[in-house]
Amino acid sequence: MTARLAPGAVLAVAVAGMAAAATPAVAVEYPPPSPPPRQTDGPPTGPFRTLRVCHGRRACFPRIQDAVNEARPGETIRVAAGTWRESVRITGRGKRRVRLIGDPQAPGRVILDARRPGRRLTHGVVIHGADAVTVDGFTIRGYADDGVVAAAVRGVTLTHLAITGSGQSGLLTFGAIGATLADLVVTGNAAAGVAITQTPPQGRVAPTTVTRLLATGNGVGLAGANARYVVLTASQLSGNGSGVVLASTAGEVPPPAEQNVITTSDILNNNLAVGSSPTPDVPSAQPGTGVLLVGAQLTTVTANRIIGNQLAAVVEAAQPALGAAGEPSGNELGGNEVG
Numbered sequence: 501m502t503a504r505l506a507p508g509a510v511l512a513v514a515v516a517g518m519a520a521a522a523t524p525a526v527a528v529e530y531p532p533p534s535p536p537p538r539q540t541d542g543p544p545t546g547p548f549r550t551l552r553v554c555h556g557r558r559a560c561f562p563r564i565q566d567a568v569n570e571a572r573p574g575e576t577i578r579v580a581a582g583t584w585r586e587s588v589r590i591t592g593r594g595k596r597r598v599r600l601i602g603d604p605q606a607p608g609r610v611i612l613d614a615r616r617p618g619r620r621l622t623h624g625v626v627i628h629g630a631d632a633v634t635v636d637g638f639t640i641r642g643y644a645d646d647g648v649v650a651a652a653v654r655g656v657t658l659t660h661l662a663i664t665g666s667g668q669s670g671l672l673t674f675g676a677i678g679a680t681l682a683d684l685v686v687t688g689n690a691a692a693g694v695a696i697t698q699t700p701p702q703g704r705v706a707p708t709t710v711t712r713l714l715a716t717g718n719g720v721g722l723a724g725a726n727a728r729y730v731v732l733t734a735s736q737l738s739g740n741g742s743g744v745v746l747a748s749t750a751g752e753v754p755p756p757a758e759q760n761v762i763t764t765s766d767i768l769n770n771n772l773a774v775g776s777s778p779t780p781d782v783p784s785a786q787p788g789t790g791v792l793l794v795g796a797q798l799t800t801v802t803a804n805r806i807i808g809n810q811l812a813a814v815v816e817a818a819q820p821a822l823g824a825a826g827e828p829s830g831n832e833l834g835g836n837e838v839g
Contacts, residue, residue, distance in 0.1 A: 544574035544597055554580035564588050564600070564612075571598050579638075581609040585616050587643075588625045595630040602637035604660040614642040623649055624663075627656055636660050646672045647689070650679060654706070659683050669695040670718065678706030685714045692723035693740070699728035701754060707731050720745045721770065726755050735765040741787040743767035743809065748795030750821035758797040762804060767791060769808035787811070790838075795819030795826040802835040813838035 551567040554560035560580070561567040565588055567577045576599040590598060602610030614621040624640040624647045627633050632655040639662040640647040647663035650656045651674040662685040663670035670686035672695045673679050679696075686693030693715035696708055706729070713735035715721035721737030724730055724746040737743040744767060748756035767790045788811030791801050795818060806813040814833055819826030 544572070546574070548572075548575050550576045550578060552578050552580070553584075555582050568595065568598070568600070571595060573597050575599070576601060579610050583611045583613050585613050585621070587621045587623050588612070589628070590625070590630050590633055591628045592630055595633065597632045598630065599634040599636070600625070601634070602660075604637035607637050607639050607660050607662050610638050612638055612640045614644065620644045623647075624666075625649070627651070627653055629653065631655055633657075634659075638662075639664070640670075641665050643667065646670070647686075648672070649674065650676050652676070654678055656680070657682075661685070662687075663693075664688050666690065669693070669723070671695070672697065673708065674698055675700060676708070677702065679708040681709065681713070682711045684710075684712070686718060686721075687715075688717040690719055692720040692745075693718040693737075694721070695723045695725070696727040696730055697723075697725040698754070699726065699730075701728065705729050705759075709733070710735065713737070715740060717772065719772075721767075723747075724757055724760065725749050727757050728759055730760040732760075732762045733764050736768070737765065738768040738770065739772060740770045741772040742789045742792055743770040743806070744790070745792045746794070746796045746799060747792075748797075748819045748822055748826055750819070750826075755819075755822060756795055756797050756825065757793075758799065760796070760799045762791060762799070762801045765804050767804055767806045767809070767813075771808075771810045789815050791815070793817070793828055793831060795822055796828050796831060798830040800832045802832060805837045807837065807839045 551571055552560045553564050553567050563586055564579055564584055565586055568590055571577055574597045579602045612624045622644045624643045625635055627650045629652050631653055634657040637660045642665040644667045646669045647666045648671045654677045657680040659682045664687045666689040669692040670689040675698045708730050710732045711734055715737045716739040718740045720742045721740040722744045726749060744762055746757045746760055771788045773787050788809055790806040790809035790813045792815045816828045
């Protein structure tokens, strides 16, 4: 079923909550997004080192952050199996093309854990202003805000990650261009499993691709606040409050949510009510919705299975705060199996 709601309908309050949740405290730390500057230093030149992080060996760095601090552009950091109770920051163009590698075949063997004596760490991994960084092969659990943040960057690759129990979103991109998000398992994150926010407009488009995402038990499986050029394929979003929410939001820079594609994915049984998730303060945007488009434009939703969502399979709604600019337009919603 596809529903069309009038401006001012019940969704307005729920979507405002979703938008706030999808742009958490980290947004305050960075300026309003604009296209990240191109890093013109050219590709890094070798020789490239492989830096190793492990427990109890002199040949290794004792902390992941120590290795990141040492790494030069283009170098690789390999993290041994174990539990690492720290936050990792990869910042600035001096860290461009750094590869942070755990165990891509078994991410559960290399764990970033938020719990430290007497406190809970805020973010698992923050990438800011460092283009083409790769993070591959980790479990990231229990951070107070977001498991992974990629802000003001181009061309990051985030893959083979299991992110659970975040107080906000499992994975958040903020003003990022051309991210590759693949083979992700996001569970029990309070706001969104994956949140893609404030994508800058682009003349030559570099899409953000989301492939083989498994999202369950989150407020929203995939949330986009003013997201652009997102392509979701070959994914399963089930048992969340809502499956996919793409919203144009007032006060964000820049609206609208536009030119996104949701295809060849299973969006099933997203009926998780507020308060019933592993994190009780889920700010779910209208539980029971498979795909919710609020003021979204030029978005394609096709060739999906959207089944078992109790409110509706697909909902289009206006964003009243944007006036005429908040009307959904140009969306293609056919060719889905719904029920």
